[in-house]
Amino acid sequence: MAVTMAVSDSAQPGEISGQVLAVEGVSVQLAGRQILDNVCFAVGPGELVGLIGSNGAGKTTLLRVILGLQPVTGGRVSIGGRAKGRGLVGYVPQKIQLDPDMPVRARDLVGLGLDGNRLGIPFPSRQRRLRVDEMLEAVDATRFANQRVGNLSGGEQQRVMIAHALISQPKLLLLDEPLANLDIGSAQEIISLLAKITQRQQVSVLISAHEMNPLLPVMDRVVYLAAGRAASGTTEEVIREDVLSALYGHHVDVLHGHGRVLVVGHAGDGFEILAGDETAAAPGHPDHSADGALSGLEIQQ
Amino acid sequence: MSSVFRLLFAPGFFASSPVHVALVAGGMAALVSGVVGTFTVLRGQSYSGHALADLAVTGGSASFLASISPLWGFAGTGVIAAGIMDMIGIRRPRGRDLATGIVRGAGLGLAALFLYWDTTSTSTTGAAVTILFGSMFTIGSNAVPLVVGFGVPALAVIAILYRPLLLSSVSADVAAARGVRVRLTGLACLMAIALAVSLAAVTVGAILSTALLVGPAAIALRLTSSPGRATVAAAVIAVAMTWLGVVLAYDSFTWPPSHDGWPVSFFIVTLIFVGFIGAQLTGRARRVNG
Numbered sequence A: 001m002a003v004t005m006a007v008s009d010s011a012q013p014g015e016i017s018g019q020v021l022a023v024e025g026v027s028v029q030l031a032g033r034q035i036l037d038n039v040c041f042a043v044g045p046g047e048l049v050g051l052i053g054s055n056g057a058g059k060t061t062l063l064r065v066i067l068g069l070q071p072v073t074g075g076r077v078s079i080g081g082r083a084k085g086r087g088l089v090g091y092v093p094q095k096i097q098l099d100p101d102m103p104v105r106a107r108d109l110v111g112l113g114l115d116g117n118r119l120g121i122p123f124p125s126r127q128r129r130l131r132v133d134e135m136l137e138a139v140d141a142t143r144f145a146n147q148r149v150g151n152l153s154g155g156e157q158q159r160v161m162i163a164h165a166l167i168s169q170p171k172l173l174l175l176d177e178p179l180a181n182l183d184i185g186s187a188q189e190i191i192s193l194l195a196k197i198t199q200r201q202q203v204s205v206l207i208s209a210h211e212m213n214p215l216l217p218v219m220d221r222v223v224y225l226a227a228g229r230a231a232s233g234t235t236e237e238v239i240r241e242d243v244l245s246a247l248y249g250h251h252v253d254v255l256h257g258h259g260r261v262l263v264v265g266h267a268g269d270g271f272e273i274l275a276g277d278e279t280a281a282a283p284g285h286p287d288h289s290a291d292g293a294l295s296g297l298e299i300q301q
Numbered sequence B: 001m002s003s004v005f006r007l008l009f010a011p012g013f014f015a016s017s018p019v020h021v022a023l024v025a026g027g028m029a030a031l032v033s034g035v036v037g038t039f040t041v042l043r044g045q046s047y048s049g050h051a052l053a054d055l056a057v058t059g060g061s062a063s064f065l066a067s068i069s070p071l072w073g074f075a076g077t078g079v080i081a082a083g084i085m086d087m088i089g090i091r092r093p094r095g096r097d098l099a100t101g102i103v104r105g106a107g108l109g110l111a112a113l114f115l116y117w118d119t120t121s122t123s124t125t126g127a128a129v130t131i132l133f134g135s136m137f138t139i140g141s142n143a144v145p146l147v148v149g150f151g152v153p154a155l156a157v158i159a160i161l162y163r164p165l166l167l168s169s170v171s172a173d174v175a176a177a178r179g180v181r182v183r184l185t186g187l188a189c190l191m192a193i194a195l196a197v198s199l200a201a202v203t204v205g206a207i208l209s210t211a212l213l214v215g216p217a218a219i220a221l222r223l224t225s226s227p228g229r230a231t232v233a234a235a236v237i238a239v240a241m242t243w244l245g246v247v248l249a250y251d252s253f254t255w256p257p258s259h260d261g262w263p264v265s266f267f268i269v270t271l272i273f274v275g276f277i278g279a280q281l282t283g284r285a286r287r288v289n290g
Helices: A059-066 A106-115 A126-138 A154-166 A184-201 A241-248 B002-008 B017-042 B046-065 B070-088 B093-122 B126-133 B141-160 B162-170 B172-177 B182-204 B209-223 B227-254 B264-288
Strands: A021-030 A033-043 A048-052 A074-079 A089-092 A172-175 A204-209 A221-226 A229-233 A252-257 A260-267 A270-275 A280-282
Touching: A021 A059, A033 A059, A033 A074, A033 A221, A048 A059, A048 A184, A059 A074, A059 A172, A059 A204, A089 A154, A089 B172, A106 A126, A106 A154, A106 B162, A126 A154, A154 A172, A154 A184, A172 A184, A184 A204, A221 A241, A229 A241, A241 A252, B017 B046, B017 B141, B017 B162, B017 B182, B017 B209, B017 B227, B046 B070, B046 B093, B046 B126, B046 B182, B046 B209, B070 B093, B070 B141, B070 B182, B093 B126, B141 B162, B141 B182, B162 B172, B162 B182, B172 B182, B182 B209, B182 B264, B209 B227, B209 B264, B227 B264
Parallel strands: A033 A229, A048 A204, A048 A221, A089 A172, A172 A204
Antiparallel strands: A021 A033, A021 A074, A221 A229, A252 A260, A260 A270, A270 A280
16 A cells, blocks of 8 residues: 555655655644644655645645744655755745735736845846746736736635746745635636646646645646645545544545545534545534535445 | 026026026935835835934934034935834834834924023024925035935946845745845945935925825826836936926015915926826826726
């Protein structure tokens, strides 16, 4: 079985080489709390991998570790075989800080993706402009290229940030909850855009999300994060009752129906949807529930 | 044409030495304020600018007591206050607002004491008016090198850190992941804001200095969406309004009630306010028309 469970600590050096991203036994403690506990997984060239877990599972911390913004208390991360992956990673944060009405256009932000870390005033050149135009076209952002970023919708800002992250041609693209705060239509557009770009640009993509269903059709593999521990593999290998129950440390049900998956944990008399759709809790038992989210789902034993 | 010229520029305007100093020092202060102000607004640091302006009153009133150029006082307290604000952590809005409020209060309390001493030692109210509302025609030509010496580093900070400042205003994490030293960049920007505020304090006064800092920038970002063009536009607007203010103030020497001229600061700040309202209205009209 190709599942690498954090608890088994079985990452072979041979498996890791040739990977775009290798996370080996990463642990992070913040203020005495164990945020990440011996997390191991790898992302191969051109793969689209989902980093799935409920809020507070450690997804953002893990992304910050990969970006080199969060020191680890144990383990290591290598990108393209190097410990320092600066220049090889593009990053799309969950939210940008820019206020509305600020004079930064979509094309300015994409341009900053090329050389935003350099000193001095940039000199406009035809070549630079063409590259920016090309990138804006690739994410279907040409029609709002000259609009202020702060005034764009959430989905439009995501596109601009994806272009910003991709224009320097990174090997790995990290996206922190790109689908949160988006309506279903915009989320689907962003997902198909990412799937298209992964193939065309030969870039590996790691997307964090608390809802895995929108990503199921496009994910090559999944890294499932619960309470700071991770299991990784294909969805068939990871999204199983035995694997996830071991990860959570208590029994969970994996419910399939209409091509959707729900991970359900039991808490007292009620139950809690741990991953799948919008994380939620509801009274009663799943198989007796008349709750809309679960109608038509069957427990697979 | 020449009659309009004569109407605008009162006799002796171009021969007056205080006018020359006002045009040069005021122009430099305006240029720095416009450029730095654009980034102050862009980075959402107007609040820091206001706090630095209040604390400049403390430094200015202290320098009067010590009989040194108020610019040293303005800049000295500004740079120290900027350092303290950075240490407090300008990233947590609530803690920042509280801490800044307390430091601001303490600073203005000291300013009240210094101004009291200033007035009792010189037995005039000139010091208070000069510090609070500026006094362009009394700057003195020996202050010009000082104005330039403080202005150039502020402009250099913005020119050198132009892209990192823009990038970290969009997302600190993205900038940090690209290798930008976000904290250091932010501190340098805050120092540039402190210098801009102290220059503006010399020309339009400590209290009105933020009007010159954020006013032209606020107008500029309604005129253009490009960060580069907004910066240039803010600088041009700031310099133009300052110079026009100097001209009008010179003209006002013949105006009632006492024929000793209205304050330059009044003209500059009023021009900025009118310009802002105008830009706001035309901006709205443009949005409505598509």
